[in-house]
Amino acid sequence: MDAVFKALADPSRRELLDRLRADNGQTLGELCARLAMTRQAVSKHLALLEEANLVATVRRGREKLHYLNPVPIHDIAERWIGKFERSRLQALSDMKQALEKRDG
Amino acid sequence: MAKPSFIYVTYIKTTPEKLWMALTDPALMKQYWFGMHQRAEWKAGAPWQLVFPDGRIADTGEVVEVDPPKRLVIKWRNEWKPELKAEGYSRCTMEIIQAGEIVRLTIIHEIDKPDSKLIEAVSGGWPKVLASLKSLLETGAALSGIDQLGKA
Numbered sequence: 001m002d003a004v005f006k007a008l009a010d011p012s013r014r015e016l017l018d019r020l021r022a023d024n025g026q027t028l029g030e031l032c033a034r035l036a037m038t039r040q041a042v043s044k045h046l047a048l049l050e051e052a053n054l055v056a057t058v059r060r061g062r063e064k065l066h067y068l069n070p071v072p073i074h075d076i077a078e079r080w081i082g083k084f085e086r087s088r089l090q091a092l093s094d095m096k097q098a099l100e101k102r103d104g
Numbered sequence: 105m106a107k108p109s110f111i112y113v114t115y116i117k118t119t120p121e122k123l124w125m126a127l128t129d130p131a132l133m134k135q136y137w138f139g140m141h142q143r144a145e146w147k148a149g150a151p152w153q154l155v156f157p158d159g160r161i162a163d164t165g166e167v168v169e170v171d172p173p174k175r176l177v178i179k180w181r182n183e184w185k186p187e188l189k190a191e192g193y194s195r196c197t198m199e200i201i202q203a204g205e206i207v208r209l210t211i212i213h214e215i216d217k218p219d220s221k222l223i224e225a226v227s228g229g230w231p232k233v234l235a236s237l238k239s240l241l242e243t244g245a246a247l248s249g250i251d252q253l254g255k256a
Contacts (some may be wrong), residue, residue, distance in 0.1 A: 025107045056113040058212065067111040075238075078247065089246035
């Protein structure tokens with residue numbers, strides 16, 4: 001679990017996860033095209049994310065596709081969020097989203 | 105197949121053989137899979153079903169590939185929601201790779217269809233199933249509350 005928190009502690013890596021969340025299964029090239037980071041930096045961040053199991057990859061032909069793997073984050077939620085709290089937290093989260101949307 | 109919609113990976117402290125058993129044995133499945141189980145003879149070409157706790161059929165399909173304890177591929181179609189059934193067959197690949205003391209389980213569920221509702225539906229369920237499976241194999245107990253989720 002240390003690797004997960006370490007990987008999540010960096011804003012560039014969180015941005016990469018956001019990009020994959022918006023469009024799962026991107027190649028390194030696709031990810032680089034939309035980010036103000038060098039290919040080398042993106043590649044390094046992806047390796048760290050993969051080590052933490054937050055990104056999973058699959059080869060399709062010559063391409064390596066990157067996927068957001070939510071399993072470790074789910075495990076964190078499972079560990080600290082009790083099953084009885086979940087519906088109340090969901091209600092709070094829904095309310096926050098609705099209110100912020102209206103203001104924006 | 106088009107590019108997969110998602111890939112889920114989890115690492116479990118167990119052996120490939122035990123994980124294979126958990127993925128294919130109905131009694132074990134019921135403990136971690138929302139009380140559901142797969143009904144199939146595990147050989148290529150055999151019919152396959154995913155069965156709700158009350159005996160209704162959730163999904164049907166066919167066993168495509170069986171290579172114990174490494175790889176299982178299932179052709180998978182929803183049976184209980186007309187709009188999902190209309191999407192036709194998806195393909196679910198389960199892959200087990202030993203990595204030292206632990207085992208890496210990869211789930212790839214894909215369909216030749218952009219914005220598939222079936223994939224959306226199953227993608228929400230997999231992380232919960234995997235967390236519960238991991239807990240069962242590592243501690244001997246599946247996660248509580250997991251049996252509640254299949255009652256739709």
